[in-house]
Amino acid sequence: MSTHKHYTGLIDRYKDRLPVSASTRIISLNEGNTPLIQLQNIPRLLGKDVNIYVKFEGLNPTGSFKDRGMTMAVTKAVEEGSQAIICASTGNTSASAAAYAARAGIKAFVLIPDGKIALGKLAQTLMYNATIIQINGNFDQGMELVKEVAEHAPVTIVNSINPYRIDGQKTAAFEIVDDLGFAPDYHCLPVGNAGNITAYWKGYTEYARDRVCGNRPIMCGYQAAGAAPFVAGHKIDNPETIATAIRIGNPQSWDYAWAAQQESGGWFDKFTDAEILAAQKLLSQQEGIFCEPASATSLAGAMRDIASGKIPEGSTIVCTLTGMGLKDPDTAISQCAAAHPVTIEANLDAVKRAILDTL
Ligand code: F0G
DSSP, X not given: OOOOOOOOOHHHHTGGGTTOOTTOOOOOSSOXXXXXEEOSSHHHHHXXXXXXXXXXXXXXXXXXXXXXXXXXXXXXXXXXXXXXXXXXXXXXXXXXXXXXXXXXXXXXXXXXXXXXXXXXXXXXXXXXXXXXXXXXSOHHHHHHHHHHHTTTSXXXXXXXXXXXXXXXXXXXXXXXXXXXXXXXXXXXXXXXXXXXXXXXXXXXXXXXXXXXXXXXXXXXXXXXXXXXXXXXXXXXXXXXXXOGGGOOSSOTTHHHHHHHHHHHTXXXXXXXXXXXXXXXXXXXXXXXXXXXXXHHHHHHHHHHHHXXXXXXXXXXXXXEEOBBGGGOHHHHHHHTGGGOOOOOOXXXXXXXXHHHHHO
């Protein structure tokens, strides 16, 4: 028998810091252990002496960071005897919930805003065979409905109001410290429902408490301009942004996110759709890293704050890239319309001409 020890997911790796016992049946798809990639070309373009790393969460099994929380939430739901899970979603939570429900052999119900889900996320959720309930409303309305229905039906909520989701997601902070050997000076991430900023802060706080690292990073939460309740200081009724993942006006982890900002000495800021898409394109073209639009908000924020000096030279900065680019092919293709592929005759001369034309 092979004694080769292979990676079996974040619960196994961090079981001492998670609410599981030796008899817990772990529902895992080998999530976590995502790469921390140092940017090489963008810092040079900025002309600043900074170390920027991206934590590429798009390389999780369903293509987003949600898998970290979902392995934990579904493991506990199954342990507690639940036969069905439910969530409201802008697309990634629903894809993840559907996958882990399939893995566990239980049912998943997902409420999504009709017409506001990126194509890749819809395709996944259909394939994993969740029951999709599209609503004529936004994520915030879906979230309220999920909370109400869970009081009347035998379903476990797997949105980030489920504390096991936060526990699973805090492992991303552990991995960053384990990889770097220290905590970064700044941690930048997109904020929607605010579960992820809550989870990172919990993870860093736990590691600092146990002296795994000496400091905790300053937390920078970045939002889309049309969906920026933390910048406004109050909830928003009709959030709008091309970054549909973070099209949220009433974040559930409101108080926890403010605590992370205040205790870390961090800040919230907002970015137009054009700025978000520019950052997404820059990351693809300069570094070869393709994330979804919402994820690029973290880089847009880091770049603005590095350029202004708010984040000083000499800093180590980690940006979370929450989801992968293939989630939203429509937005990617429509952004590159000007560089639309040309079609030519299938002969050598035509190919030569096509190459020489671009040199
Ligand atoms: N980035 C992506 C790609 C997301 O899908 C989300 C949230 C966020 C950032 C924001 O994270 O909510 O923890 O502040 N997506 C949820 C969903 C709402 O339903 O998939 P957050």
